[in-house]
Amino acid sequence: MTELSTQPTVRRTTAQGAVSTVLAFDVVVTRVERISANFQRITFGGSCLSDFGVQGSTLDLRIKVMIPASHGNRADMASLMDSEGTGWYQRWLAMDADERGAMRTYTVRGARCGGEAPEVDVDFVMHFDAEGNGGPASQWAAAAAPGDRVWLIGPNVQAATCATAGSYGGIEWRPGMAQNVLLAGDETAVPAISAILESLPADIKGHALLEVPDAEDFQDIATGSGVEITWLARGVRPQGELLDAAVRQAVRLPGWVSLSSPFSVALGADSPAGLALAAAASARTAAGPEPEEIDVDKTILWETPQLLDQGAVGNSLNPDRPPGALPFYAWIAGEAAMVRGLRRYLVRDVGIDRKQVAFMGYWRQGRAETS
Ligand SMILES: Cc1cc2nc3c(=O)[nH]c(=O)nc-3n(C[C@H](O)[C@H](O)[C@H](O)COP(=O)(O)OP(=O)(O)OC[C@H]3O[C@@H](n4cnc5c(N)ncnc54)[C@H](O)[C@@H]3O)c2cc1C
Known part of the structure; x- marks a missing residue:
């Protein structure tokens, strides 16, 4: 059975008392499913995900998936983030490339974060060239198994509902009144x-x-x-x-x-x-x-x-x-x-x-x- 006791998210509050819009989530792979010929659905779990989310549907919500380095090393993303949820990218970039792994952008395909066992689904396209080489994310997703751990950088649900919060800004779908x-x-x-x-x-x-x-x-x-x-x-x-x-x-x-x-x-x-x-x-x-x-x-x-x-x-x-x-x-x-x-x-x-x-x-x- 997969161990789901991931690190709790570090709840961040700025000097002005506002809640950080972005958090680092230390998650574990709970399921891997080949949903079609070229799509691998990976479900991430962990109690920290109860802090993950936006107000309403996730739509085209984007997150960062921090792919571990080839030898499995993972940068501790929570420790790289300041109280406003910023500065982490420059600190992560300053790390040795072999130690920090790779950062890739993905869409939240599904999020069920309100219950006892919060989960987020991400659908990875399996793209490989004729020699079988893909990028770090597709290589990682192809080999992923329950129990594997990664960091996700995503929206803080507390900020989504908090009057002092800024906007996470990861949703582009805004049709206005268009029908x-x-x-x-x-x-x-x-x-x-x-x-x-x-x-x-x-x-x-x-x-x-x-x-x-x-x-x-x-x-x-x-x-x-x-x-x-x-x-x-x-x-x-x-x-x-x-x-x-x-x-x-x-x-x-x-x-x-x-x-x-x-x-x-x-x-x-x-x-x-x-x-x-x-x-x-x-x-x-x-x-x-x-x-x-x-x-x-x-x-x-x-x-x-x-x-x-x-x-x-x-x-x-x-x-x-x-x-x-x-x-x-x-x-x-x-x-x-x-x-x-x-x-x-x-x-x-x-x-x-x-x-x-x-x-x-x-x-x-x-x-x-x-x-
Ligand atoms: C907002 C946003 C949301 C996204 N959501 C998703 C998502 O939900 N699912 C998803 O699978 N991707 C998604 N992507 C695209 C994904 O971030 C890229 O495909 C990414 O380059 C994959 O990383 P990689 O490590 O596999 O390949 P990289 O290391 O980035 O690239 C290695 C090589 O693979 C090529 N390559 C990259 N992607 C593809 C591809 N799809 N097909 C063929 N060749 C490719 C590159 O051109 C490069 O030559 C999203 C991107 C953005 C910006």
Whole structure:
């Protein structure tokens, strides 16, 4: 039987009495399940996880999984964190690479932290090259067994419900009032899209497009929403090719707003936005601004309505259309070059306001996460 008596989380309070939004969780693997051809679900347990969580559904909540070094060494993440839950990354980075292991970003696929035996599920994509080499996270997940221990860096549920807390900031899904949505992602985004779909109410409609390596990776997703789910099996095709085509089919030019797209109802061909888009499309010009070029080899592609609001990235937004009041919202994640291509298509060719779309490069072909 797996030993679940992990270290309790260090409950942190800042000098001002606020609760730290981020905690380090010392967890143990309780179950390992190959849920499809290329996905390994790892369930983490430990009494410390009773402090883990957010208010409401976890949606696309991201956490850090601290992968032990190849000889099994684990950095003690709790001791690296200051009272505000910050500073740990620089201290961890300053450690000897052989001692600290690797840090990777994953989505919480499920969290059951309210009861006697709190647990968190993470679905790892098993990606290996022809020689069988993968990154540290996929290698670790492939060999994981009950009893193995790692640290997770994630949200403090006390902070989520505490008036003095800041925001953990690990959730990007913010559709505002939109009732027509597009979710598009490759296999790394399947856990996030699945969790989002499970949370959506019946009056939300649209498309979820998921590209996975193999038809044996299609999964059952229970959604009460009206979102139509389409699985795409890549097979031997290049990464992202099918997804790119499927998004272009769902959000079509010319005259995107007046065709049979599910989004046509949302904007309406006679709405100001609809007319502008249709006019631009019929004039065969770019319907929107050219988004700034992003070199995905040098930088992370991460452009969300929240970041635009904070002025963190350059933008050319329409100030008359505040976020949250828009009828359509898109959430796109996966390999960065694929996401970049869809960003250009949706923003420039279709003319969708960047405040309506979250574009997230979850990984980069040929590059490790921290490189
Ligand atoms: C917010 C966020 C949430 C994420 N959620 C999940 C999740 O729930 N499940 C999940 O599996 N991944 C998820 N990812 C992606 C995951 O972090 C990356 O795939 C990560 O690079 C895997 O680490 P690694 O140690 O296995 O490979 P790395 O050491 O980072 O990379 C080694 C090599 O493998 C390649 N590589 C990395 N990932 C893949 C892949 N999926 N397919 C093919 N080649 C790859 C790299 O290009 C590199 O050449 C998420 C990423 C982000 C940013």
